[in-house]
Amino acid sequence: MILCIDSGNTRLKWGLRDGDAWLATGAVTHAQAATLALPQSPIRIVACNVAGAAGSAAIEALARRHGLAAEWVRSQAAQCGVVNRYDNPDQLGADRWAALVGARALQAGACIVVMCGTATTVDVLDGAGIFQGGLILPGLDMMRAALADSTADLPTARGDYRELPRNTFDAIASGAIQATLGAVERMAAPLGPDVSCLISGGAAALLAPRLVTPHRVVDNLVLEGVARIAAAL
Structure with missing residues (x-):
């Protein structure tokens, strides 16, 4: 146990x-x-x-x-079928590494691994299990807070997603979601039409229904990776 x-x-x-x-x-x-x-x-x-x-x-x-x-759990140069191509492999966040290991166990082909928490990470894992690199973005709440903290007239508020927002609250909420979706889809595009996306974290429910790239939501993807790493230790 x-x-x-x-x-x-x-x-x-x-x-x-x-x-x-x-x-x-x-x-x-x-x-x-x-x-x-x-x-x-x-x-x-x-x-x-x-x-x-x-x-x-x-x-x-x-x-x-x-x-x-x-x-x-600490990031490695290679572990559990995943190769780490970060310039300094040990500098990759342990949670990103565990998510990549979990993704490889669940998905045989190339995939985009998206973790949506305080920050959002968008990582590219190719079909050979090689982590090619990825992005770190502010999470949705952090994007909203940054606007409120850095501008005089934009409030901290939880609006709703709209394709064409017509009030400030919805414009802020929709802008954060659209920016994140755009990052995911731009990272996925070079991998071709067969790429899929594994998405996990607290904001997954806000992003997944609007994501064009084929995807599935995986609860506790980091824990899945931790379990795979534990079995290998």
Whole structure:
């Protein structure tokens, strides 16, 4: 029984993995992580953390409660059938690496891996499992906040998506979504018509219905990658 953890900027997702199956999954705040109540005790804890020292401290406290040492996912030059072509492979975010490993396990052909959280990442994984590079964008909420923080007359607001917005709130919401969709579709275009997109994260439900590129939403893609990496360690 392996406890897989995806500790992101906003919250911590977890899943209990037994072989190829998830027995339970959930999400908590970082403050709740150290006292997380699990339905069964794990024999290993494998974690991907991009929440800094506070995130790692909470995970380590949880591991100590179970008498275990946390094992950490870190980007590699190659792992689990994925080759990392970042200029400095260890500088790739651990969450992006885990998502790429998860995507490779779920998708044999070329794909675009989109993670929509506090930031949005758009990564290109070719048919041979080679990570060719990718983009980092502000997440949808961050785009809205940037407009509100940097301009006098544009408020922080949650408008609705419209093809042709006719009020400021909808224009802000639609602009953030259209900008993100455009980034995904421009990254996908050079890979040809057979490319697909795997999209995960809190904003996936806003983006996926409007994405032209063939796609599917995958819940907990980072956790899927963590589980695959854990099995290989």
